[in-house]
Amino acid sequence: MNEISDTNIASISDEETVLILVKYEKSQDTMRNIIRQHLGEKVFSNIVAATIQAKSIGVIRYLNTINFVLNQVIKQNSIKGITILDMNRLRLALFEGIWQKIPFRDLISLIKTEEHLKVLAEALNFDLNTRVKSINYFGRTSLLYSHPSFLIETLSEKLGRNETIALLKKNNSPANIYLRINQLARKPDEILANLKEIGVTLEKDKDITFLFVIKEGLMEAVKSDFFRNGEIFIQDKASVFAVTTLDPKPGDIVLDACAAPGMKTQLMWELMKGKGHLIASDVSYNRLKSSQKRFQSIGVMNIDWINNDSSQTAILKANKILIDAPCSSTGILQSHPSYKWRLNKKWLFSIMTIQNKILEGIISRYSERSGTEIVYATCSVLPHEGENQIDSVLERYNIELLDGPKQGSIGYANYNCTQKVRRFFPHIHGTNGFFIAHFRIK
Numbered sequence: 001m002n003e004i005s006d007t008n009i010a011s012i013s014d015e016e017t018v019l020i021l022v023k024y025e026k027s028q029d030t031m032r033n034i035i036r037q038h039l040g041e042k043v044f045s046n047i048v049a050a051t052i053q054a055k056s057i058g059v060i061r062y063l064n065t066i067n068f069v070l071n072q073v074i075k076q077n078s079i080k081g082i083t084i085l086d087m088n089r090l091r092l093a094l095f096e097g098i099w100q101k102i103p104f105r106d107l108i109s110l111i112k113t114e115e116h117l118k119v120l121a122e123a124l125n126f127d128l129n130t131r132v133k134s135i136n137y138f139g140r141t142s143l144l145y146s147h148p149s150f151l152i153e154t155l156s157e158k159l160g161r162n163e164t165i166a167l168l169k170k171n172n173s174p175a176n177i178y179l180r181i182n183q184l185a186r187k188p189d190e191i192l193a194n195l196k197e198i199g200v201t202l203e204k205d206k207d208i209t210f211l212f213v214i215k216e217g218l219m220e221a222v223k224s225d226f227f228r229n230g231e232i233f234i235q236d237k238a239s240v241f242a243v244t245t246l247d248p249k250p251g252d253i254v255l256d257a258c259a260a261p262g263m264k265t266q267l268m269w270e271l272m273k274g275k276g277h278l279i280a281s282d283v284s285y286n287r288l289k290s291s292q293k294r295f296q297s298i299g300v301m302n303i304d305w306i307n308n309d310s311s312q313t314a315i316l317k318a319n320k321i322l323i324d325a326p327c328s329s330t331g332i333l334q335s336h337p338s339y340k341w342r343l344n345k346k347w348l349f350s351i352m353t354i355q356n357k358i359l360e361g362i363i364s365r366y367s368e369r370s371g372t373e374i375v376y377a378t379c380s381v382l383p384h385e386g387e388n389q390i391d392s393v394l395e396r397y398n399i400e401l402l403d404g405p406k407q408g409s410i411g412y413a414n415y416n417c418t419q420k421v422r423r424f425f426p427h428i429h430g431t432n433g434f435f436i437a438h439f440r441i442k
Helices: 009-026 031-039 046-061 063-076 084-098 114-124 137-145 149-159 161-171 188-197 218-222 237-246 263-271 285-297 338-342 345-365 387-396
Strands: 178-181 201-204 211-216 232-234 253-256 277-282 304-307 320-324 373-378 399-402 422-424 434-441
Touching: 009 031, 009 046, 009 084, 031 046, 046 063, 046 084, 046 218, 063 084, 063 114, 063 137, 084 114, 137 149, 137 161, 149 161, 178 188, 178 237, 188 201, 211 218, 218 232, 232 263, 237 263, 237 320, 237 373, 237 422, 237 434, 253 263, 263 277, 263 285, 263 320, 277 285, 285 304, 320 345, 345 373, 345 387, 387 399, 387 434
Parallel strands: 253 277, 253 320, 277 304, 320 373
Antiparallel strands: 178 211, 178 232, 201 211, 373 434, 399 434, 422 434
16 A cells, blocks of 8 residues: 655545546445545545545536536537546546635646636536526435436425425535444543543534534544444434433344444444343344444444344344334435435335335234334435335324424425424434434234
8 A cells, every 4th residue: 555645635635536537437336435445545634534525425416407507518518438447537626616616727637628617617607597497396405416317306295395495505504414423431520531632623412412523623532442443433413312312221132134334233232231132133134244343343242133124024022122123215415425425216116115015024924913113214314115115004003103302393295194203304403304203012
């Protein structure tokens, strides 16, 4: 590995970002995974790594808008044969010029031909608002706020157009990153003091005592021994609420039905104070083993890890169950914008089928175990994965809804479950978009 200096952060980060964008275009993987793999191939300082990440995520965040503008200009100039590498140079330069307000003179070094410089100059002066006026509302809004039109249409129906645009704008801004202190580790005050010494600035959350927003020093936190040793975790506030809603206690028998990567599993074990029986189940053997290995590395040994399809769960004695179901991830577009460009209706319906099978599989197998509490959660803002699923099982099974966390908003209107379930939104609660339903077997 070669050490890369900070002599020219802009130049180094531009070239590395272009390579990452090319990899993304050729891959079906998420941008976050591609960035992580790329940064692992060389040694970067924290500031260079953070800059590469911010640029890469930024381009993907506005990808449909960037592509629309560039394609319009390229078509007008009848330019053909632009390579993948040069197209991604243009994408990055346009992002930096429009959204990062970098002057044209500082973008020239990114572009390799006079013809492409002309494209960039015209793209930077492109009047998007005028050019999209003739497009229908959802197509126009998709280009102005860089989200898929079918997602905007669904959200507009449930939230209204103004609230939807507020959410889209928030999705296009940096997300709050939450740091959680492991309550089973050494004294939290000691950990906080040590984090401050290495440059991590935190703001205490108003609702959860062991949760903090990272204001500065994210890289320092995740590269620290505290993170490696499991004394701190990065976990969104809404995700924490899914666990605190279930309220696992010492002595409980708890099933985490879709456990990998294990963040909620660890928090449940923490709230149980390491006493009771916690079963972590997942259909993916590789993800489950990876989670188990991580837990063992931080000294957590007393959890049962079971490779099992939760739609046909073999665990039948739990008194509390968390179903953190596979989902569209439409609630985490702030931090993972690449998900929105891989989203389509066919995939959404396949995810909904999996969610329903897991829900019905667990409820039916526990139908004779009165009093069993279940939390169903998804990091999704779509009703298909939330209210629709809960109304469906309410109609067919003998269950009663319990109140969700008071900090959230009630569910979307006109569902039987609306008043009891809870939703979290980035633009309202400062969290990931999240759905939480809490119910009990009668």
